[in-house]
Amino acid sequence: METTGHGEYPKLHLEDYPRYGRQMILDDFGLEGQLKLQRSSVVVIGAGGLGCPALQYLAAAGVGRIGIVDHDKVELSNLQRQVLHNEGTIGVHKSVSAADAIHKLNSRIQIDAVTDPLHSSNAVALLQPYDVILDCTDNAPTRYLLSDTAVSLGKPLVSGAAQKFEGQLCVYNLGEDGPCYRCIFPNPPAMEMVGTCEETGVLGAVTGVVGTMQALEAIKIITGLHDGKASLLLFSALTMPFFRSIKLRAKKPTCTSCGEGGMKLGAIEETDYVAFCGGLRPNWEERGLSAGHPGSRIRAQELKTALESGTKVTLIDVRPRTEFGICRLPGFKNIPLTQVLANPASHLSEDKNSRVLVVCRLGNDSQIAADAFRDLGSNIIVQDLIGGLRAWSRDVDPHFPIY
């Protein structure tokens, strides 16, 4: 507190009074709340759909130091929801693009941009300097890594998720008793249950809602406005009321991360989080490596040759109906993956052709469908397109739309 002949002024810059005035006049927030924000630090992992709105509100509110960790670069397909990036920053690291955008919004705060991915060997060092951690990522290994690190460092973790028309929000590891992510989800989801926004789609405004609430929770924690109760908030854009919340129990004494005898700092570095989550389905052929089933996959150029040869081939596109409605290759019939898996035999039974070609958007679902057809054990040759229709657009027909 500084004293002058005219009164007492705490160490807030004169310019900050009008800037933050609308929140400082709130009861229970006041000047004290603003000073807490100014002295605080928040790190945001992922400057994508959730991270962008979160960063925007954290910076605007005057959080003194903000860290941004993201290794990815901005693409055109990100702009529909990643609102800090723009056409001019396509190809720029997202952490740098986001840092520039929030610096323009508030040049009086410290911003650290990290262009490395967060992984088990750098997580502790990267997160240690900050008071609150925001999980704005999109994959299970990073979620477990972030939770374990937050537990080990004793920091609250504000976790968000959004897919399709739905979102989730939860604050983990809050206070003495707050559960961690592993208390609620001790086991990773099955591989077929997870999908990125790229695979499943998401409405941009949904990520905006969840990311904004992540910033709100962080601001409440820092300023002492949070009630400290743990709950999982579920948001559904298509149902009214939008929100439901589930009260969470206190942390589990048996939890392998935050329970008695739980994970120690050193153990994080030794943990293979990708393996724990079941590993990724590798697209080996895209990288020029050999396939599991020899000859089971074809490249886009080979598909073109097959289509032009005139030989009888059954052509199946396993994308969901909505995607098939966006664009399609001639001659393909649409049997969505869910239908293939429900009864693969029914889709080949009437087939007299000895060769089946399966495509999808990215080359993942087509592998699953092709495996299901092959498991029927018939003599039919089943092949699928490496890299999906995206590879077709890239390697054969640049006019074929990618999305």
Ligand SMILES: Nc1ncnc2c1ncn2[C@@H]1O[C@H](COP(=O)(O)OP(=O)(O)OP(=O)(O)O)[C@@H](O)[C@H]1O
């Ligand atoms: N371990 C990690 N370290 C740093 N950033 C991560 C990590 N895991 C995920 N991210 C980042 O989290 C962000 C999540 O954003 P979002 O879900 O909007 O997806 P996206 O990957 O940009 O989009 P799309 O799935 O459409 O390609 C991405 O920018 C991604 O790079």
